[in-house]
Amino acid sequence: MATYLLRRLLIAIPSLLGISLILFTVLALAPGDPFSEMATNPNVPPEVREALRASFGLNDPIMVRYLRWLSAMAQGDWGFSFASRINVDTLILQRVPTTLFVVGTSQILALCIALPVGIYAATRPYSIFDQIANTLAFVGFSLPTFFTGLLLILLFSIKLDWFPFVYRSDIAATGWRWYWEMFRQAIMPITVLGLFQAASYTRYVRSAVLDVIRLDYVTTARAKGLSEKRVTLRHITRNALIPVVTLVALQMPAVFGGAIVTEQIFRIPGIGSLLIDAILANDTPVIMAVTFVFACLVVLFNLIADLLYGWLDPRISFG
Amino acid sequence: MDERTLSSLIENVKDGAISRRSFIRRLAAVGITAPIASQILAWNDVAMAQASLQYKPTKAGGGGPLKILLWQAPTLLNPHFASGTKDQIAGRIFFEPLAGWDKEGNLTPQLAAEVPTRANGGLSEDGKVVTWKLKQGVKWHDGKPFTADDVVFTWEYAADPATAAYTTGSYTNIKVEKVDDHTVKVIFKEATPFWADPFVGVVGQILPKHHFGEYKGAKSREAPANLKPVGTGPYKFAEFKPGDILTGTRNEDYHVKNQPHFDTIEVKGGGDAVSAARAVLQTGEFDYAWNLQVEDEVLKKMETGGRGKVSAVPSGDIEFIILNTTDPWTEVDGERSSVKTKHPTLSDPKVRQAFNLLIDRDSIQKFIYGRGGRATASFVNEPKQFRSQKLKYEFNIDKANKILDEAGWKRGSDGIREKDGKKLKYVYQTSINAPRQKTQAIIKQACQKAGIDLELKSVTASVFFSSDVANPDTYTKLYVDIEMYTTTQPQPDPERFLNQFTSWEIANKENKWLGRNVSRYSDPEADKAYKAAQKELDPAKRAALLIKVDEIFCEANVILPILSRTRVAASATNLMHDHSGWDVDTWNVAAWYRS
Numbered sequence: 001m002a003t004y005l006l007r008r009l010l011i012a013i014p015s016l017l018g019i020s021l022i023l024f025t026v027l028a029l030a031p032g033d034p035f036s037e038m039a040t041n042p043n044v045p046p047e048v049r050e051a052l053r054a055s056f057g058l059n060d061p062i063m064v065r066y067l068r069w070l071s072a073m074a075q076g077d078w079g080f081s082f083a084s085r086i087n088v089d090t091l092i093l094q095r096v097p098t099t100l101f102v103v104g105t106s107q108i109l110a111l112c113i114a115l116p117v118g119i120y121a122a123t124r125p126y127s128i129f130d131q132i133a134n135t136l137a138f139v140g141f142s143l144p145t146f147f148t149g150l151l152l153i154l155l156f157s158i159k160l161d162w163f164p165f166v167y168r169s170d171i172a173a174t175g176w177r178w179y180w181e182m183f184r185q186a187i188m189p190i191t192v193l194g195l196f197q198a199a200s201y202t203r204y205v206r207s208a209v210l211d212v213i214r215l216d217y218v219t220t221a222r223a224k225g226l227s228e229k230r231v232t233l234r235h236i237t238r239n240a241l242i243p244v245v246t247l248v249a250l251q252m253p254a255v256f257g258g259a260i261v262t263e264q265i266f267r268i269p270g271i272g273s274l275l276i277d278a279i280l281a282n283d284t285p286v287i288m289a290v291t292f293v294f295a296c297l298v299v300l301f302n303l304i305a306d307l308l309y310g311w312l313d314p315r316i317s318f319g
Numbered sequence: 320m321d322e323r324t325l326s327s328l329i330e331n332v333k334d335g336a337i338s339r340r341s342f343i344r345r346l347a348a349v350g351i352t353a354p355i356a357s358q359i360l361a362w363n364d365v366a367m368a369q370a371s372l373q374y375k376p377t378k379a380g381g382g383g384p385l386k387i388l389l390w391q392a393p394t395l396l397n398p399h400f401a402s403g404t405k406d407q408i409a410g411r412i413f414f415e416p417l418a419g420w421d422k423e424g425n426l427t428p429q430l431a432a433e434v435p436t437r438a439n440g441g442l443s444e445d446g447k448v449v450t451w452k453l454k455q456g457v458k459w460h461d462g463k464p465f466t467a468d469d470v471v472f473t474w475e476y477a478a479d480p481a482t483a484a485y486t487t488g489s490y491t492n493i494k495v496e497k498v499d500d501h502t503v504k505v506i507f508k509e510a511t512p513f514w515a516d517p518f519v520g521v522v523g524q525i526l527p528k529h530h531f532g533e534y535k536g537a538k539s540r541e542a543p544a545n546l547k548p549v550g551t552g553p554y555k556f557a558e559f560k561p562g563d564i565l566t567g568t569r570n571e572d573y574h575v576k577n578q579p580h581f582d583t584i585e586v587k588g589g590g591d592a593v594s595a596a597r598a599v600l601q602t603g604e605f606d607y608a609w610n611l612q613v614e615d616e617v618l619k620k621m622e623t624g625g626r627g628k629v630s631a632v633p634s635g636d637i638e639f640i641i642l643n644t645t646d647p648w649t650e651v652d653g654e655r656s657s658v659k660t661k662h663p664t665l666s667d668p669k670v671r672q673a674f675n676l677l678i679d680r681d682s683i684q685k686f687i688y689g690r691g692g693r694a695t696a697s698f699v700n701e702p703k704q705f706r707s708q709k710l711k712y713e714f715n716i717d718k719a720n721k722i723l724d725e726a727g728w729k730r731g732s733d734g735i736r737e738k739d740g741k742k743l744k745y746v747y748q749t750s751i752n753a754p755r756q757k758t759q760a761i762i763k764q765a766c767q768k769a770g771i772d773l774e775l776k777s778v779t780a781s782v783f784f785s786s787d788v789a790n791p792d793t794y795t796k797l798y799v800d801i802e803m804y805t806t807t808q809p810q811p812d813p814e815r816f817l818n819q820f821t822s823w824e825i826a827n828k829e830n831k832w833l834g835r836n837v838s839r840y841s842d843p844e845a846d847k848a849y850k851a852a853q854k855e856l857d858p859a860k861r862a863a864l865l866i867k868v869d870e871i872f873c874e875a876n877v878i879l880p881i882l883s884r885t886r887v888a889a890s891a892t893n894l895m896h897d898h899s900g901w902d903v904d905t906w907n908v909a910a911w912y913r914s
Contacts, residue, residue, distance in 0.1 A: 047480075085400060
């Protein structure tokens with residue numbers, strides 16, 4: 001186990017280096033200029049723009065810039081944002097709580113819907129309930145979040161005037177009122193993300209349970225005279241959920257990565273909106289940091305998923 | 320109204336017998352527009368208006384929160400690093416310049432006691448020295464007094480190239496001296512008719528020496544005050560999350576009596592223009608949203624709810640077309656569109672004249688831009704005294720056909736005109752932006768009827784407006800026959816704006832295409848008039864010279880102006896605000912109130 005872990009971690013290092021090199025090169029080669037806004041402004045002399053480029057090291061060769069970035073990163077210096085001239089790590093840390101709250105809650109919501117619905121539908125395949133659940137799941141993951149988001153805004157914000165559609169990270173209230181306001185502004189984005197995710201989870205849970213439900217040991221359990229409830233929860237679900245757990249673990253990086261489209265629609269100050277703003281402003285240090293953190297999380301959670309798999313299913317060994 | 324009544328009226332304003340406002344109103348009654356009227360007053364040494372929004376509240380505070388929504392979020396608060404309007408708007412809440420520009424282009428004192436004029440001794444005879452008297456009793460948010468030292472320091476700070484301030488262009492060629500604690504002298508190297516640039520408007524925010532003193536030059540990025548501003552403005556800093564939200568509380572010691580009206584201010588960023596308009600006009604979640612580049616139809620529909628209103632103010636932004644007179648398809652010395660080449664067909668003035676007749680400006684305004692722009696034939700439109708009265712536009716396909724027939728451009732078998740084997744086929748480029756693509760389509764249709772074939776090309780804005788030397792699709796490269804975009808006139812004086820019509824600013828390989836003259840066209844007469852205008856102190860003569868520069872380019876049909884853009888904002892119905900096309904939207908945020 002320990003040697004397996006060590007081996008995986010050692011493999012992770014070159015792959016992360018490779019990822020960072022590719023990311024950096026692609027970003028450096030991509031068109032665009034962080035100072036493009038100055039180009040159309042006659043008040044800024046071209047020399048200033050050139051001086052800024054030079055002081056930010058943009059005129060050096062790509063490899064020199066990459067090595068400089070890498071050595072700084074190794075020392076814990078993430079660089080600073082061209083757009084706001086503050087350190088990238090501060091910028092990212094400011095966004096993490098909101099992202100965790102909104103995307104995390106929506107994942108929990110998705111699981112709360114998908115597990116019972118998926119299991120119940122699988123135990124009664126092709127029943128009316130299963131048909132309805134299936135149809136809704138298809139509708140759910142066919143509708144993109146930008147569409148459902150706008151739909152909810154039109155309905156609940158503009159027509160009914162129930163919820164605000166601009167998410168604010170500083171609510172000027174305390175105590176219960178704060179929770180209430182937080183709930184009001186978060187409910188629409190959480191619903192949009194949660195339902196979308198729930199739709200695909202439901203399909204997954206249903207098919208996983210269907211696979212298990214036909215196995216002989218389930219029949220044995222039933223033959224032993226165990227109650228249907230006990231068979232479903234203890235014998236079927238537990239085994240069926242092994243692949244689902246891996247799926248959820250692999251979904252975790254996305255929780256940190258935020259949801260670009262939904263965050264943009266509801267103006268949620270999460271990592272996703274930070275990334276898209278940085279891309280639009282050609283703010284390379286921020287894009288680099290966010291994508292690299294994302295890459296690290298993917299590698300890390302892949303490892304965790306593999307370990308979890310082995311722990312849940314003793315037949316898998318790490319030899 | 321004859322000259323004598325006019326001059327007696329001016330005397331009355333000087334004595335204070337009649338107010339400035341009623342003077343302007345009387346002149347308006349006989350058909351003289353407000354900017355001209357206020358220009359008449361300025362030339363006669365009557366100080367400019369005090370405020371363009373009448374402030375009614377009788378005490379400061381008590382207005383509750385003011386919520387502003389910017390669909391591009393502010394990312395930094397030091398106004399000298401502000402790269403875009405979003406940052407300038409945010410910085411202006413805490414910092415103030417000596418004077419700002421109102422929507423009519425009048426200079427309005429903010430940290431200055433008065434606007435310098437000849438009469439009050441603020442402007443020297445030779446046009447080289449400007450003496451600013453500072454307002455007394457102004458305090459920084461931390462209680463320290465605001466003095467001339469801060470003004471002098473701001474100059475040192477911005478002028479230092481190592482600071483890398485975006486405003487540096489306004490401060491490099493001047494000297495600033497402290498006369499006493501509340502007087503500073505700005506000394507220009509040469510006679511400068513447009514002196515209201517350093518310490519004024521967008522570039523003019525005064526920084527506190529006691530917070531930024533140690534962070535001049537290369538250490539500028541490390542100043543804690545970059546993110547926790549201490550200024551003199553109407554609101555004190557509370558919290559800032561770059562790219563998300565900015566909050567402030569009322570400055571109880573603000574230097575204008577009874578201002579500001581609101582207790583707190585909040586600037587939220589992010590999202591897109593349409594939903595920003597919706598949050599103000601339809602749901603009322605926010606009080607004010609800025610820069611609504613949204614089709615007018617959409618805004619009108621949202622306004623019907625009655626929760627908010629849309630306001631548009633004139634600005635110097637102009638949407639225009641360049642006809643390339645150099646050859647974009649032949650490479651000479653490593654660059655295309657070199658001034659050494661001539662365009663095979665567009666160098667014919669008749670072709671350019673015909674093309675200008677094929678732009679249906681009225682329809683473009685009516686169906687695409689609405690309140691967002693006004694059709695025009697002049698490159699400079701605001702302030703009104705700089706607009707050419709001579710330039711007129713026309714949409715006339717028959718006339719265009721006739722001109723081309725007469726010039727010998729005959730239709731070929733495919734319906735496209737040609738002469739000596741050269742066809743009137745062009746590539747017409749602009750940035751990706753829905754209204755621009757619609758404009759392209761309208762012009763293409765008209766051109767088809769005149770036997771000109773246009774190939775439409777649109778480039779992502781981030782590439783089009785970049786200064787990437789390696790990319791052939793940037794707007795300054797002009798590697799196409801026809802190009803369209805909007806350019807911004809930052810001050811209510813077109814001198815610096817018109818440098819894009821001078822020969823020494825032509826963009827080329829040598830200056831890495833950073834030159835401001837993108838059209839590559841030049842005319843010695845225009846150069847001469849421009850140079851003369853830079854030294855001319857008489858505003859009327861100067862305006863005439865600058866108008867001449869404008870007319871030379873527009874009459875040559877190299878520059879085809881389409882629309883003079885306006886700045887469109889949405890506000891809650893009961894919010895009294897004051898935004899200006901010559902300064903940032905929050906330039907006078909202290910005087911905003913809820914009725």
